[in-house]
Amino acid sequence: MxxxxxxxxxxxxxxxxxxPAIMPAFTKDTVExxxxxxxxxxxLFGATHGLTIQDEIVVVLRGPPQDVRVMRRxxxxxxxxxxxxxxxADVPSYLAIASSRPLEQFARPDALRHNGIGLQFLLxxxxxxxxxxxxxxxxxxxxxxxxxxIYDIDPAGVEILDGGLFRATxxxxxxxxxxxxxxxxxxxxxGRPIANRPISLTVEKAGLERWIYDFAHDLxxxxxxxxxxxxxxxxxxxxxxxxxx
Amino acid sequence: MQIYLPIAEVSVNLFLLLGLGAGVGxxxxxxxxxGGFLMTPMLMFIGIPPTVAVASEANQIVASSASxxxxxxxxxxxxxxxxxxxxxxxxxxxxxxxxxxxxxSTLGQIDLIIRLSYVTFLGTIGLIMLVESVRTIRRRSQxxxxxxxxxMRRKRxxxxxxxxxxxxxxxGLYISVIPPVLIGAFVGVLAAIMxxxGGFxxxxxxxxxxxxxxxxxxxxxxxxxxxxxxxxxTLQASQNQTVDVVLALLLTVGGVIGAQFGARAxxxxxxxxxxxxxxxxxxxxxxKVGVELVVTPSELFEVLPRGMExxx
Numbered sequence: 001m002x003x004x005x006x007x008x009x010x011x012x013x014x015x016x017x018x019x020p021a022i023m024p025a026f027t028k029d030t031v032e033x034x035x036x037x038x039x040x041x042x043x044l045f046g047a048t049h050g051l052t053i054q055d056e057i058v059v060v061l062r063g064p065p066q067d068v069r070v071m072r073r074x075x076x077x078x079x080x081x082x083x084x085x086x087x088x089a090d091v092p093s094y095l096a097i098a099s100s101r102p103l104e105q106f107a108r109p110d111a112l113r114h115n116g117i118g119l120q121f122l123l124x125x126x127x128x129x130x131x132x133x134x135x136x137x138x139x140x141x142x143x144x145x146x147x148x149x150i151y152d153i154d155p156a157g158v159e160i161l162d163g164g165l166f167r168a169t170x171x172x173x174x175x176x177x178x179x180x181x182x183x184x185x186x187x188x189x190x191g192r193p194i195a196n197r198p199i200s201l202t203v204e205k206a207g208l209e210r211w212i213y214d215f216a217h218d219l220x221x222x223x224x225x226x227x228x229x230x231x232x233x234x235x236x237x238x239x240x241x242x243x244x245x
Numbered sequence: 246m247q248i249y250l251p252i253a254e255v256s257v258n259l260f261l262l263l264g265l266g267a268g269v270g271x272x273x274x275x276x277x278x279x280g281g282f283l284m285t286p287m288l289m290f291i292g293i294p295p296t297v298a299v300a301s302e303a304n305q306i307v308a309s310s311a312s313x314x315x316x317x318x319x320x321x322x323x324x325x326x327x328x329x330x331x332x333x334x335x336x337x338x339x340x341x342x343x344x345x346x347x348x349x350s351t352l353g354q355i356d357l358i359i360r361l362s363y364v365t366f367l368g369t370i371g372l373i374m375l376v377e378s379v380r381t382i383r384r385r386s387q388x389x390x391x392x393x394x395x396x397m398r399r400k401r402x403x404x405x406x407x408x409x410x411x412x413x414x415x416x417g418l419y420i421s422v423i424p425p426v427l428i429g430a431f432v433g434v435l436a437a438i439m440x441x442x443g444g445f446x447x448x449x450x451x452x453x454x455x456x457x458x459x460x461x462x463x464x465x466x467x468x469x470x471x472x473x474x475x476x477x478x479t480l481q482a483s484q485n486q487t488v489d490v491v492l493a494l495l496l497t498v499g500g501v502i503g504a505q506f507g508a509r510a511x512x513x514x515x516x517x518x519x520x521x522x523x524x525x526x527x528x529x530x531x532x533k534v535g536v537e538l539v540v541t542p543s544e545l546f547e548v549l550p551r552g553m554e555x556x557x
Contacts, residue, residue, distance in 0.1 A: 035491075038247040038256045069549045071353050079361075079538040082353050082547055093550075140546030147544075174247070174256035205251065212251040216486050224482025227304050227490045228475045231497065235311030238501035 098157025266499020338433020
């Protein structure tokens, strides 16, 4: 029975007409980073079909993957030096997990592991990262992400409303990385996700910020020269303004 | 009011940046120093990535040295020939420094190298300045102190033995080009790695090693700093994409205004007292950076995004 349900989940929820289904939507599908961007709260609304009172909703929002290198700080001749690097490939640059109740109260650990819900499970999903000696490294990635607010676990971030509706709140920090994000909404029943539905979100620089960023990366030499000319101009104007007084 | 910096990719308070620019500008106007050695650590302290802090500060130094160099040029209080020789070394040093910077970034050691350079140079220069200025202050309080020796006779030293001599009429020197080229190169490397102009190394080197007359030292130093920081900015931008023009311009606006008030305040204080104060400040920054190298960090791991461009 369980394996059947799992198979149905994997083959998309439309397979069985009575199976629960989720229809999520962000209040806006593009986040624009402009000069006054200082983080943003994203609201994800959703309707479900076949949601019962025991069911729980989990929303996982993942930023574009990046490779990170973790180094251990070691005291060498009295000073702290980075050493023993280990690289983790495809770590989400942002990860938020919002749920209607604390995950440990309703989700089975193997179900979380299997679906990669939780940063540790994501890191461990790759064979090269599974080594027990790397446990401290994996924990460091999680700890650092939490400190920088790019990994956010909110056990009360999903509010289940009447009529099978729900609302998830996800906080994007000021240092939100740009790129394409994927939010996956899971419907948990008896400790396992019985339905899921992904939805994408775009975070991009906009306006002058985008123009400057693109300029600096597309025409770096010209950008550098213009930076120098602007600075020279500023210095010259300053000299002019203050010698006249 | 928060402002998002497009290259640093962080959001910082606008007034904090303007205030920081004005504060460091005030001190640099007062003491007649560039202020890069204060600004770069401060930027890192408020959360700007070290690579962006160093490169953007080089950009700001272009602005602050431009007006100074121009003024000295008009007053003819700089030695353009010596400046050009220093600069030829500076170009090589800056190119090497930017390469070294990129290489150390890929190793994940750039943060450590920046900090170690700060501790080494600020510690050395600060101590020398402090000792020298305290001696002068003591001598002042004992007006009857005997002056040692008569006229300072220029001793022949190892520099006079070097080949490739050249005449520098404005400085009244006939010396080998090797020492100034080496000094210029060294300062160029420092500019790229530490995000400083390097005046605090170059001015003493010009006085004590090259024995240039003091009236052309500051102008010539500014001349070299201007061109080297302009080159460093261009190289950092084209190679590492770490120059944040918004950050640099905001710091410049604050800095220009602060420097004017600083220069006025500086005239109220005696030169040797100023130098003692500056030495204490340099040592304070040195200790602050040094302590962070030694104290057990709260986090024993460092997570570094891979690669400098793209992604994040």
